[in-house]
Amino acid sequence: MTDDKDVLRDVWFGRIPTCFTLYQDEITEREAEPYYLLLPRISYLTLVTDKVKKHFQKVMRQEEVSEIWFEYEGTPLKWHYPIGLLFDLHASNTALPWSITVHFKNFPEKDLLHCHSKDVIEAHFMACIKEADALKHKSQVINEMQKKDHKQLWMGLQNDKFEQFWAINRKLMEYPPEDNGFRYIPFRIYQATTERPFIQKLFRPIASGGQLHTLGDLLKDACPSAISPEDGEQKTQVMIHGIEPMLETPIQWLSEHMSYPDNFLHISIIPRPTD
């Protein structure tokens, strides 16, 4: 269906208008202007903020600059989570642009992973893809690929090249004709209110009788509090890429069409706004 391909493009090209402001306690030689940028939902903060770093370093002295890190309303932002996930989880029901504070000092060692180079991002990205394929295909598809195919996935993401990425990624979205889907669905469910960073478990897309499991089935199994209405009213939203998919959506379809480039469905459970 042509509509399905459109979904892939819409997911890939999603953007979040963001305003970066330097933390007020950073030492500058002159006033630092905020920096505006459209962030790709599917990428990672440290992969797409070179210009942000350069902009603020221009008004700072070399010795005041250490590893960059980002924070939103006091919460350090985990660069190893896709940008779209961070936004949905922390700021989806607030006014745009997304206001992120930039830090160059006092790296929060207890909260954030270090990101000393692009290689670290690549290693993390590829580790996620490999884990996703372990779940979908017992690692058979990813292991059959050559190193250059792995590289192409990373380059596609890094350079924002949809066709280049999907030329390889489509193989990770296939399954044997005798099956009706993947072995298990790669997914993670996030809630800002829990100490546990995410919920992940084994979940089959096809029931033993052959029916397709839905998003609702997945939530009931992995995070029942997300959908059980309290006082007859749904207090939370289930969000993927900034939208609330219908709970009846087959999870196999969601996995094929709304996964992030790391091949995981990153699902946010957030408080429903009370207008």
Next chain:
Amino acid sequence: VSCSMAGEEDFLLEEKRFKQYCEDFVKHSQQIGDGWEWRTSKDLGDGYLSKTHFQVRNRHIPPDLEEKNNDNAEQMLFAHVEEPLDDSEAAGVRSTEEVVRYEYHVLFSSSYQVPVLYFRACCLDGRPLTLDEIWGSVHASYQARLQEGPWDTITQQEHPILGQPFFVLHPCRTNEFISAVLRGSQEHHRHTNYITLWLSTVGPVVGLNLPLSYAKLAPEQSRDTDVA
């Protein structure tokens, strides 16, 4: 469905099995005072093995620690604190003692169906040690093991239950070597605790050792029937 041992198939560890092995492991640890405990998460009931120990570290690492036999190798894993130098010896020698807190967690990876070792170290003031600093106190021969071992790398990752940065030994090839050894032990009707086997291999590489008494750890009678 219990683990399959037929032919070439990998010895797959199910999460329930993993918990059982951990339970036996903790029982033995309690008997010998080795400090391992099982921590259950409050929200979902999953959990992990945990051990914390403190080591006094001498920043000035003494040269060539001689290779002793395995029993004593435990003490050799970390550079010892020497006797305090008196003034006459202290001249020209600079060394600082610091107490380091090491934490080791064993979690189950449902994606790869293997245990995974997470670890971190910090000073008493909370400053976390870098991987280089942790490495600096691991004996050279164990450092060499990392090159040949059934793992790819050590990287920093988010702890899946605590959400904090830990170092992790990658589990990619755990299944290979575990299957080979367990196949051998099953053939000789030796009962092996998976955790003991796995941890005794990967542990020393990151400064963690298991006293030899764990090797005598046999699963309880009821476990054996599943494996037949």
